[in-house]
Amino acid sequence: MARPRTAARTVEHPDLSEVSLQQVLEALVDPVRRMVVSQLSQAGEDKSCGTFEAPVSLSTLTHHFNVLREAGLIRQYYVGTTKMNTLRTDEMEERFPGLLSAVLAASTAQAQADTA
DSSP, X not given: OOOOOOOOOOOOOOOGGGOOHHXXXXXXXXHHHHHHHHHHHHHXXXXXXXXXXXXXXXXXXXXXXXXXXXXXXXXXXXXXXXXXXXXXXXXXXXXXXXXXXHHHHHHHHHHHHHXX
């Protein structure tokens, strides 16, 4: 008996024209979410959910990924059963020029000050 074919798993993403500045700022106010965004930016490549270093449980981290995705900051997609994450840098720059780079620069400066 042949197994029915299942549709590829997809993840819904907002059109950035429908994302408000308020929503993006609320997503970035949380230090764990800023940590995720920073790790994606520094990686220079897409990262699977399980490869992030975060001081929270995996279920809590999943919540943070959802908030970031709904705010348009990340794009998620599946490779097999692995959910991958990528930063929507170019799209965010077009929608909110300079915002993401400023937040990332401030996060890096704060992290360096905290370790000094």
